[in-house]
Amino acid sequence: MTQYLFGTSWKRWLPFLFLLPGLLAYFIIALGPSLATSVFSLTDVSGIPGIPINWIGFENYDEFLLRGLASRDNLAAITRTLIFMFFVTTIQFTLGLVVALLLNQGLKGTRYFRVLFFMPVILGVTIQGLIWTLFLYPLGGPVASITNDFLGLNLGFLGGPPREAFAWVIVVQIWANMGITMVIFLAGLQTVPEELYEVAEIDGANTWEIFRNVTWPLITPVVNTNLILNIIGSLQAWQLFLVLTGYKAGTQVMGYLVYAEGFGQTSGGAGASFRQGYAAAASMVLFVIVLVLGLSTQFLVQRRERRLLG
């Protein structure tokens, strides 16, 4: 602890006193509930007040993963979450890098492009979702005019078969968040010293060689940041599904499943479900997936970073 300069005796308590409101709010509203998720997952707590809560051990997990009627669907939702993560991460990472490289050449108008590509981030999921629902309007909307009327495809967009709707949500997810990936890449690209490019050019390296041997290794820190952010972010993402497709069979991802089971938004079944213990177990499953993938990625990229940058 640092020596306290602002007075003696009771005045030494002032920093702690002023810190308390923020700290307590954090403990009560965020940290406590977050840790309590694991406890709730071992009970049959429901979202309806006044119903007694029973301790049921690992039954929720057993039902969710192995024995329940929906366990097959749940496992499919886990797979789907991983598929969503894979496509969003690879595509968003690649496009973000390409756009950042294009905007790092000192071309005229760079500033406007950067603002434009970042724009969806500030609009939030509600507006992103509504704008794309309109853009993908199936009866003669702009995309439909090209794909269906001109190219002769028979796409149903968000109301189409689950796989197609799912693919469109991936598109919107990337559209919405590529700006962040791009800005982070740009921040990294600006740390590469100009002289290195000049030296490489004098040595006769072509554009690809310069990228491969100069730019790519030197932006390792932002490569890692973006990789981890995209992986964790896309594993947890689900809100665009809420606006774009609703809780549609064959498109559910884990985040949405937690919400739907816990707050009675499941469609199809008779009677709304408020099975919050069960939902808590589902969110623990998602947590484990995020933790395992997040930590192993972190481990791999750090090893690479040490190897490349010492």
Place this chain on the structure above:
Amino acid sequence: MSTITSDEVQSAATTTVEKPSRKRKINWWRILSYLVLLIFAIVYLGPLFMLVNTSLKTTPDFFKNATSLATSLNFDNFVEAWEKASFPRLLLNSVIYTAVSTTLYIITAIFVAFPLARGLVRGHKFLYTLFVIALFLPAALIPQFQLILNLGLYNNPVGYMLFFLVNPIGIIILVGYIRTLPRELDESAAMDGCGYFRFVWQIIIPLSRPAIATVIVLHAIGIWNELILPTIYLTSEEYFPITRGLIVFQGVYGSDWPTLAAAVMMITVPMLILFLFLQRHMISGLTAGAVKG
């Protein structure tokens, strides 16, 4: 995750990347670059353009041909949306939620961040770690709901706003910034007999303005755009923020796209204008929020 600092992000957001071109570029490369950027620009502007175009059309026009250009400027949709969606109330709610909770949050956050940055409280390292691990912990959705239910704050704006008194990322950004402020400040202020509260209020807060602006933007946009929490916790329409209101409006008038588009426009345009003015802060704030320190 701490591979990039928010300062770096800030500089990426503020400095324009238009540095002198590093090579006498062969023309076709430049043309190709612009071509690719143009394709991206179309994908980014297309949905917005469709929104504007639709909001100016009459409903029969839209059903006849959804993509055709609006032939005249028809603002009836805006009037209709304004009245049907009870816009003034939704907007007022959103403004109140955002302004009140952001103000409360930023003040408490500074008084958390300063002693943690300076090590003025016992266990400051442990406390700081508690804020960092929040980003990896499981979703708190279910226990939070039980908490609010048992406090009797369900469907209560106060209960709803409680959630926005917390934002660990903001604390991390503030701690990182305050650590860069020289300790000599504390010493000379204390020597002059300045008290703790006055020192934080009159010296630390003004000096931390860039970081505070970043955190305010990050936090306020998060509240303004929040959709899930109002869906869970607010059931009376009179309490709905604009996001929830738009979704309800879509449920009722979903097929009447010109009116719905006008409603979406009335939220989108002010946000875009604000973005154009505050883009530096917004880009650095939201990116720092994603990067989390």
